[in-house]
Amino acid sequence: MQTSLKQTQIASPLMAQSALQPKGHTANRVLVSSLMLTSLVDAFSILVIFLLMSTQNGIELELKKTEKLPMATAVDGIEKSIVLRIEGDRYFIDDEPVGERELAKALIAAKDKFESGLLNKAKAALLVQADREMDFVALSPVLHAGSAAGLSQFKFAAIEGQRPRQ
């Protein structure tokens, strides 16, 4: 009875791998199982490509620790522009300090430099980077100077996000 049962027993691959009393076919017993790494490599490659693509930006904006940009929802991506930073009552065009009276002159020079680039034939735009707590009185000369320099596109750096409702 027992022998007939043994004969009809289904061959178990787990029992065949046993180190103590292997049952069934033991000829090709392999204890080291190989992991399929190809799919892992695929997933990692996709992750790397995704991260590389998502970190690609037109230009970099350097933010000071104390500087807080305003928040807005209707924002677009950053493209190459003339960057004007306002720190208190000081102005910086592409990291070069500029006096309030020389703003228009400096913007004209920056615009000419931007538009005369061999690779860049795009119309110059002015990107304003300023702290959210700044008064409008500091921004007003920039608007005057920008208009005087023939710049019609103004871009205000902002953090994308929803404000809490009142």
Add this chain to the structure above:
Amino acid sequence: MASTETTTSGSKQMTFDLNLVPFIDILSTCICFLLMTTIWVQIGVFNVSQAIGSEPPAGGKNPPSVIVEMKNSGLVEISLKDVEGMNKPQAQDISPGATGDVNWLAVETSIDSIGARVPNIKTVLVMPSAKTKYDDVIRMMDLLKKRKLDQIGIAPLAGS
């Protein structure tokens, strides 16, 4: 790295196993580096097209527009101009909120009612005062842009 297998008969097989472990190491390092250097704060730009001092064509009709004047102490005056069937500009004052800031809910309601009354209105001129916070100016323009009033201009201070 790559190894060829030799069968029992001695003939070399052309299939080989590529050692993927160093490749995975490099990819893991890349992922770690990219994750650590990624800027998680999404910075964008708020676009405004300013009109450059050219005079409008003679006899040309001005498009209907909204003028948002942001006065000191959170007071906002919203007025309509050049709207068909309206003889003189209509203005509405919005008092500041309890905290002394702009009453944003009232501003939103007012802009919504203007949008419902004059659906083809697109042009807005924002006129902040000297002491208006830059954040409030951006917030106002953002609010207007969300309500399809996307031809926004900012008026600089006179004599600045």
